[in-house]
Amino acid sequence: MQKKLVVMIPAFNEQETIEEVVKGIPKKVIGFSKVEVLVVDDGSTDKTLENARKAKADKIVKHVKNKGLGNAFRTGLDNALRMGADIIVNIDADGQFNPKDIERLCAPVLEGKADMATCSRFALKEFQPKMPLSKKIGNWLFTKAISVAAGKKFTDTQCGFRAYSRETALRMTLFGKFTYTQEVFMDLANKGFDIVEVPCKLAREQRKGKSKIVKNWFDYGLKAMLIIARSLRDYKPLAFFGSIGIIIFAIGTLAIATAFGNWLFTGETTPFTSLIPAGGAMLVLGFALVMLALIADMLGRQRKIQEEILYRLKKQEIEKEEKND
Structure with a gap:
């Protein structure tokens, strides 16, 4: 050939x-x-x-x-x-x-x-x-x-x-x-x-x-x-967004756990009071990124379907041109 x-x-x-x-x-x-x-x-x-x-x-x-x-x-x-x-x-x-x-x-x-x-x-x-x-x-x-x-x-x-x-x-x-x-x-x-x-x-x-x-x-x-x-x-959206989300969520959990632990032993959150709102924000952000990772992974499947359609259209167009030549 x-x-x-x-x-x-x-x-x-x-x-x-x-x-x-x-x-x-x-x-x-x-x-x-x-x-x-x-x-x-x-x-x-x-x-x-x-x-x-x-x-x-x-x-x-x-x-x-x-x-x-x-x-x-x-x-x-x-x-x-x-x-x-x-x-x-x-x-x-x-x-x-x-x-x-x-x-x-x-x-x-x-x-x-x-x-x-x-x-x-x-x-x-x-x-x-x-x-x-x-x-x-x-x-x-x-x-x-x-x-x-x-x-x-x-x-x-x-x-x-x-x-x-x-x-x-x-x-x-x-x-x-x-x-x-x-x-x-x-x-x-x-x-x-x-x-x-x-x-x-x-x-x-x-x-x-x-x-x-x-x-x-x-x-x-x-x-x-x-x-x-x-x-x-x-x-790799699941790994990309998910890993960032898990890290942020873990830091937020650690921040709140530190303030909570201090409260259990001393009855006060001082000097870790500021960690509570910061930790809460990190928990929300981390959770949102994990959800985004799941959605992005689902959309990744749609990308594969679109790429297959693009491949077939491109192949069909080029083969048509070759036949005309």
């Missing part, structure tokens, strides 16, 4: 590297009868578009203005599916990853061993890139947080060099504008998709120019943690 690979490259102001990256995509990859390159220009103000055309990318989609990597990634997925992709590979436009690794990255997905294969820069010691300690710690912390939230151990969740099956791409539900790397892990892991890591060595350890995503590590960390928190809220 003939299979088609679409390699998509989201790009924003990458005029120095986009031509090199597009030309570096192998024309022949084992397991595929056709390989096409899709560039998503996310509102670049330099010569990214011209250089992508010069490199003869098979398809170029341009955002009128910069919408963020998350939006560019979703645009890429949608267009890759409409191009008839059986497997979609996403690779960064800065030239840090080696296009020759595309074949290795696609292999687990082609063989049916994974729904998504993601490059890991840290799985093998000899492949680990040199980077500032702060960046290394940040990568480790995010990877640890996502591994715990997703219920599976990973070594690198910040890398965008990945391969997705067609079914996986159709099933993804993403909302982040800023980035997509963490949200994809959360979305697919919580839907039961198989994710494997493929050790890869960077083609170059230092990118040309400054990162378009990580302009400030504190700001990046804050936005990424917000994405993780929202994913936990959406996929």
